Amino acid sequence: MVHFAPGAMPYDSQAILFKEVKNFIHRYMELPADFEEIASLYVLLSWVYEFAPSIPYLRVIGDWGTGKTRFLQIVGSVCFRPMFASGATTPSPIFRILEQFRGTLVLDEADFKDSSAWTEMVKLLNNGYRPGMPVLRADKENGKWFPRGYQVFGPKLLSTRFPFSDEALESRCLTSEMMPLTRDDIPRVLPASFDKEVGTLRSKLLTFRLHNLCRLKGKTFGNELLEPNLQPRLQEILIPMKAMLNGDHAMAEALGSFVRRLQESLYTRRRESDAGRVLAAMIELxxxxxxxxxxxxxxxASAMDEEEAPFNPEKAGWLTRRLGFQKEKGSSTRRRVVCWDQGRIESLIKQYGLALDTPVSVIKPFTPFEPFETASDSPKGSSGDEKPFAEKTGNSTDLASDGPKGLETTEKPFEKPFNREPEREAKGLKGSKGSVGNTASCHQPEGTT
Structure with missing residues (x-):
């Protein structure tokens, strides 16, 4: 079922509209404070998503009874043209309805059990985060088969019980873990006034779309929107979110911190993988x-995690080849040893979040989704005292409005520095003779010739 706005209704400003969406979400569900703001910002982004070069997916993860379906119902109801579906749906009607209505896909229980359906859904979701990447299918017409491309680009809300096994898809999601409800003021059953509230917000958001979409299309995104020390994929999904902030420094920092936690969770998955343990073992040796x-x-590598199955030399050899390392026979022994390639190592440690100058055999376990302060505990909450999007009295705060607060302002709203330690260059390796260049060299113990 696809939902549309009942009509157009005037709104005061982008800042006030953001606050109304945030209060609406806060009234009917409990989210971490930072994710509540991100979800509110995502709702506005969904109504003008066509201007963005890419768009992330908003996902909640958790066990049954933690409010995943309520999240999709509340947030999805005020997104642009929401299309509700469940994991029981096959991929075929999904990309066809996305092609027809170009709205927001709201997918509940996206843990597909069937392997063939899951493969198709991964391809659809991996293609749908940027424009110009259609899903190709062969459709039968009058007894003949014809190729056809289906456009699947657009905002998507997902709920799952477990992280995605596909790392590329996982990196496209802004994810929060759902926890059991702690607030008593949230109605367990939605009141009769809920549909009226949804209709009013949709009408205001439709006017927001009409005022801003045409002006936003064709806009360029400068380097001031980039976040330092962040992976390119995460930069890609962060830029459209930052473009919606309109100079709100506090929200920009909160959004940057949230994406950094996402990056660390991706690093943890890579470090704990078989390839990550082999790479860490090579660095330590x-x-x-x-x-x-x-x-x-x-x-x-086996000593790094005693709970996992131990490695054998054959598996270690297969993983080193997968990581791109070569093997040669040692000069004093007949055994084949892995060649140390400094350039390859420096490239891989950036992908796996490792370091050359610190021990890697003992890694503190990382919790991908740490418990956050909830919006009810936060001083921001829904009190309405904060000034989202740097709201100022007497001036319009529309995203595409002309003046000092538009996207083309000479002011750089995101140039506030982050207090982070600068990256340290890889130090010389203890025990090595001279400097190690980018050429591969076979590593052998001391005393061999």
């Missing part, structure tokens, strides 16, 4: 100036 034999790598 090189630091200790030990031979990079497959046996040593397997033993070191």
């Amino acid at each position: 090189h630091r200790e100036n030990k031979e990079l034999s497959l046996k040593n790598i397997a033993l070191s």
Whole structure:
């Protein structure tokens, strides 16, 4: 079922409209304080998403009874042309309805059990975060088959019980873990006035779309929207969200911190993978100036996590090849050892969140979704005292309005520095002779010739 706005209704400003959406979400459900603001911002973004070069997906994760369906019902109801579906739906009607209505896909229980359906859904979601990436299908007309492309770009709200196994899809989601309800003021059953509230907000958001979409199309995104020390994929999904802030520094910092936690959770998954443990084992053996034999790598990688199945040399050899390393016979032994490629190592440690100058054998477990302060506990809450989007009296705060607060202002709203430690360059490796360049060299123990 696709929902449309009943009509157009005037709104005061973008800042006040953002506050109304936020209060609406806060009234009917409980979210972490920062994710409540992100969800409110995502609602506004969904109504003008066509201007963005890419768009993230908004996802909640949790067990049954934690409010995942309520989240989709509340937030999805005020998004642009919401199309509600469930995990029991096959991918075929989904990309066809996305092509026809170009709205927001609201997908509940997106943990597809059937492997073939899951493969198709992953392709659809991986293609749908940026324009110009259609899903190609062959449709039958009058007994003949014809190729056809279906446009699946657009905002999407998802709920799952577990993280996605596909890392590329996982990196496209702004995710929050749902926790059991703690507030007593939230109605367990939606009141009769809910539909009227939804209709009023949709009408105001439709006017917001009409005022801003045409002006936003064709806008360029400067480097001032980039976040330092962030992976390119996460930069890509963060830029359209930042473009909607209209100079709100506090919200920009909160959004940046949220995406950094997402990046650390992705790093953790990579470090805990088999390839990540093998890479960490190689770095540790090189630091200790030990031979990079497959046996040593397997033993070191197995010691990093005793709960996992131990590595054998064959598996370690397969993973080193997958990581792009070569093997050669040692000059003093007949065993094949892995060649240490400094350039390859420096590239991989950025992808896996590792470091050359700190121990990697003991890694503190990381919780991808740490408990956040809820919106009810936050001083922001829904009190209405905050000034989202740098609201000022007497001036319009529309996203595309002309003047000092528009997107083309000479002021750089996001140039407030982040107090973060600068990246340290990889230090020289203990026990190595001279400097190590980008050329591959076979690592052998001391005393060999």
